[in-house]
Amino acid sequence: MRIGRRAREFDEAVRTHSSALFRYAFWLCRDRGRAEDVVQEALMRAWKAWDDLEDPGATRSWLFSIVRNEHLRAFERKGLDIDDRGVEELDLPVDCRMDVAMDVRRALAAIPASLREPLVMQVLGGFTCAEIAAALDTTEGAIMTRLTRARQTLRRLMQGEVPLSEAAR
Amino acid sequence: MNCLEFRRETLADPGRPSEAARAHASQCAACSQFRAETLKLDEAIVAGISVPVPEGFGQRMARNARGPDVERRRRFMALAASLALGVGIGAGAYVWERDDPLARASIDFVVDEEVNAILTSKPSDFSALQSVARALNVQIPQVGEVRYIGTCPFQGTIAHHVVVMTEGGKATLLLLPDKAVGEKARASARGLRAVVAPARGGSVAIISGASDLARLEQIVNRS
Numbered sequence: 496m497r498i499g500r501r502a503r504e505f506d507e508a509v510r511t512h513s514s515a516l517f518r519y520a521f522w523l524c525r526d527r528g529r530a531e532d533v534v535q536e537a538l539m540r541a542w543k544a545w546d547d548l549e550d551p552g553a554t555r556s557w558l559f560s561i562v563r564n565e566h567l568r569a570f571e572r573k574g575l576d577i578d579d580r581g582v583e584e585l586d587l588p589v590d591c592r593m594d595v596a597m598d599v600r601r602a603l604a605a606i607p608a609s610l611r612e613p614l615v616m617q618v619l620g621g622f623t624c625a626e627i628a629a630a631l632d633t634t635e636g637a638i639m640t641r642l643t644r645a646r647q648t649l650r651r652l653m654q655g656e657v658p659l660s661e662a663a664r
Numbered sequence: 665m666n667c668l669e670f671r672r673e674t675l676a677d678p679g680r681p682s683e684a685a686r687a688h689a690s691q692c693a694a695c696s697q698f699r700a701e702t703l704k705l706d707e708a709i710v711a712g713i714s715v716p717v718p719e720g721f722g723q724r725m726a727r728n729a730r731g732p733d734v735e736r737r738r739r740f741m742a743l744a745a746s747l748a749l750g751v752g753i754g755a756g757a758y759v760w761e762r763d764d765p766l767a768r769a770s771i772d773f774v775v776d777e778e779v780n781a782i783l784t785s786k787p788s789d790f791s792a793l794q795s796v797a798r799a800l801n802v803q804i805p806q807v808g809e810v811r812y813i814g815t816c817p818f819q820g821t822i823a824h825h826v827v828v829m830t831e832g833g834k835a836t837l838l839l840l841p842d843k844a845v846g847e848k849a850r851a852s853a854r855g856l857r858a859v860v861a862p863a864r865g866g867s868v869a870i871i872s873g874a875s876d877l878a879r880l881e882q883i884v885n886r887s
Binding site: 502505506509510513514517518521522527528529531532534535536538539541542598599600602603614615617618619621623624638639640642643646647649650653 | 672675676677678679680702705706708709710711714715721723726730784816817820
């Protein structure tokens, strides 16, 4: 019975958070196939360590951390550089490339990863600046600065004040 | 709090205004408007970040992540139940074989992901496929029209994905050079049947709802 309850709790957590985890992984590696692999590997690790999760309220941040670590382990240690493809080159489904969010995706794809990641964590994961700072091993002030710059840059890009080619600077 | 402090705080986290920020916004129309615009920007960001999630993703992820323990236990219970009912060891083994996780995952791939894989993956050419097939010592069936050849992620490896239209209907082949299996495994679910056969250094999965699965299996397996 213990295995059944454990599996049910895990399934429930995965059902609740899997979409956010996939999207977080996608914006980390910007490849749907890789994102799927990263989440799968992360969840396998999460299942193995499920009994170590003492606070069910921390499940979301715990899973995000595992996804991030898995991304770093899987790709950065292989020497892969930061992905600088434009959004047109990302393997998004065809219908997705034509929707109204295209401008935002183009802008998001253009900003530096150091600005994009905390923004994705906050907007997608609902994390506070302090939580993001802890996850990214930096200070809350640094995260606030990066989030401020991210929103300012996105706004300028979307309003056409800055060309996409200059967003990474 | 002054306007500059308000705007810094708002740009850092517009969804969680402090008491001081709320008080400031209630007194300053320009800053209140600034916060409204920033929240609108965040709505657009959410829409942009929310790329489509593969169909059945959560269920598949959970099943694959905890698969071995739970699946083995479930299969054991199924086997035990079969024995208790006097069906016999042969029937129990058959149930075990039908529930093979890799074969079942290949069915789920066809049902949940194949269309998306075709839309989003880069197609390959037949010669590239042939070289993979040669390495695995299998042959691509000449029993119908090859409709699609490409590569896609499958179970943590790269699968060489082939869609064939045979007289008996559509069939999918997944050439899995990095997925070695010890023996032939089967599954039957969601209106499809699948067999995963060992090949040299890897395996080949054949998934079809058609009646000619056994025939395809014979043709694909050269060895």
